[in-house]
Amino acid sequence: MTEAAKPTEDVKLPPIQKALFLGCVIPARIPFVEKSAKVVCKDLNITLKPMKGAACCPDPIGIRGVSEKTWVTLSSRNVTIAEDMKEPDIMGLCSGCVLSLKHANHVMKHDARLKTEVNEALGAVNRSFKGTVQTVRHFAHVLHEEIGVAKVKALVKKPLVGLKVAVHYGCHFIRPSELHQLDDPFFPTKLDEIVRALGAESVEYAEKMLCCGTGVNMADPDTAVKMNQRKYKSIQQSGANCIMVVCPSCYQRLENAQRDVKKAFGENYEYPVFYLTDLVALAFGHKPDEISIKSHRPSPKALLASIGIE
Numbered sequence: 690m691t692e693a694a695k696p697t698e699d700v701k702l703p704p705i706q707k708a709l710f711l712g713c714v715i716p717a718r719i720p721f722v723e724k725s726a727k728v729v730c731k732d733l734n735i736t737l738k739p740m741k742g743a744a745c746c747p748d749p750i751g752i753r754g755v756s757e758k759t760w761v762t763l764s765s766r767n768v769t770i771a772e773d774m775k776e777p778d779i780m781g782l783c784s785g786c787v788l789s790l791k792h793a794n795h796v797m798k799h800d801a802r803l804k805t806e807v808n809e810a811l812g813a814v815n816r817s818f819k820g821t822v823q824t825v826r827h828f829a830h831v832l833h834e835e836i837g838v839a840k841v842k843a844l845v846k847k848p849l850v851g852l853k854v855a856v857h858y859g860c861h862f863i864r865p866s867e868l869h870q871l872d873d874p875f876f877p878t879k880l881d882e883i884v885r886a887l888g889a890e891s892v893e894y895a896e897k898m899l900c901c902g903t904g905v906n907m908a909d910p911d912t913a914v915k916m917n918q919r920k921y922k923s924i925q926q927s928g929a930n931c932i933m934v935v936c937p938s939c940y941q942r943l944e945n946a947q948r949d950v951k952k953a954f955g956e957n958y959e960y961p962v963f964y965l966t967d968l969v970a971l972a973f974g975h976k977p978d979e980i981s982i983k984s985h986r987p988s989p990k991a992l993l994a995s996i997g998i999e
Contacts, residue, residue: 700843702734705835707780708771709737710790713745714937715782721981722937725966726782726828728980732844732973733836737780740770746789748938749861750904762807764793768825769816777823780831782966784861784936788868791825795868827862829935829965830871833879841886846974848888851996854968855929855960856880856891859939860900883965884933887972894927896920901939902946914953917946921958930992932962940964944986961989971998 715722730737746764747753753760768790771779779794781787797804798820808817826834832841858877866874875898881891899920906913920943924932934940944962951957962985970980977998982989993999 700840705735707735707737707778708740708774708776710740710743710779710781710786712783712786719937719940721984722782722964722966725970725980728975729966729969738774738776743767743770746786748785749788761793761796762810764789765797765807765818766811766816768794768822769818772819772821779822779825780828782828784827784859787825787827788861792868794822794825829880833883838882838886845888845972847972849968849972850888852889852931853892853929854884854889855894855924855932856884857932857934857939859936862935887968892927892929894923896923901942903938903942914949918950918954921950932960933965933968934962935965959987961985961987961992
């Protein structure tokens with residue numbers, strides 16, 4: 690369990706407790722995101738309870754494309770872990786994970802027939818969905834709605850002045866909008882508000898809402914790399930000097946595809962890709978080594994040094 694730190698004297702932070710769903714990609718491939726998230730949650734007076742025994746969410750593209758019921762069944766199993774923990778609120782760091790668990794939690798409460806069928810399957814592993822989890826939220830949702838932008842701004846010790854951030858919302862963070870009810874699905878602003886609260890500039894660019902290409906790459910790599918080229922070119926034209934994401938699949942794709950675009954088109958892009966938790970941690974005064982910024986490729990070292998963070 691990650692215990693919350695004592696709130697700062699100047700900023701009143703309500704105690705928040707969440708069942709933490711980490712998913713697969715973050716702990717297996719980019720564990721520094723877990724590190725930065727836990728560092729930041731301590732600062733925010735958020736206590737995290739690990740969901741021991743949780744499995745893949747599973748992702749809202751692959752499994753769902755094969756069987757909707759299987760997707761809901763596996764997601765519901767994860768929700769039951771939080772139920773058994775007596776934790777009413779789940780928090781995730783991955784947009785896809787949050788969508789899968791949030792959809793399951795919603796549909797199982799509103800479709801009695803599906804609930805009966807899924808619980809019959811869950812009975813084989815001695816589990817049953819009860820419906821006691823109240824919220825399933827992304828860290829960014831918690832930050833914006835439960836902490837608030839004003840308090841985030843008040844907690845900043847090192848304003849990120851000089852960072853020109855191309856915010857990437859991705860496909861699953863705000864969609865389907867009728868489920869998330871978080872932001873405008875076509876013209877979202879809440880991640881931008883957080884970025885500005887940290888002292889950085891959120892730069893508008895034409896392809897802001899273009900998919901990162903992860904799902905497309907599974908079926909058509911040529912189309913995916915063309916999408917990435919279009920995205921990077923738009924970011925270049927905007928004058929941004931880095932990218933920020935809230936999804937591990939988006940993180941990996943937007944980092945690695947810079948190499949793919951160079952190979953396919955001879956165009957060189959070297960944009961550091963930050964996770965939201967990275968920027969919050971840095972703005973709250975944590976050192977790059979504390980959150981393993983050195984693990985990022987392309988390296989953000991020179992960019993951070995240019996704004997006085999070393």
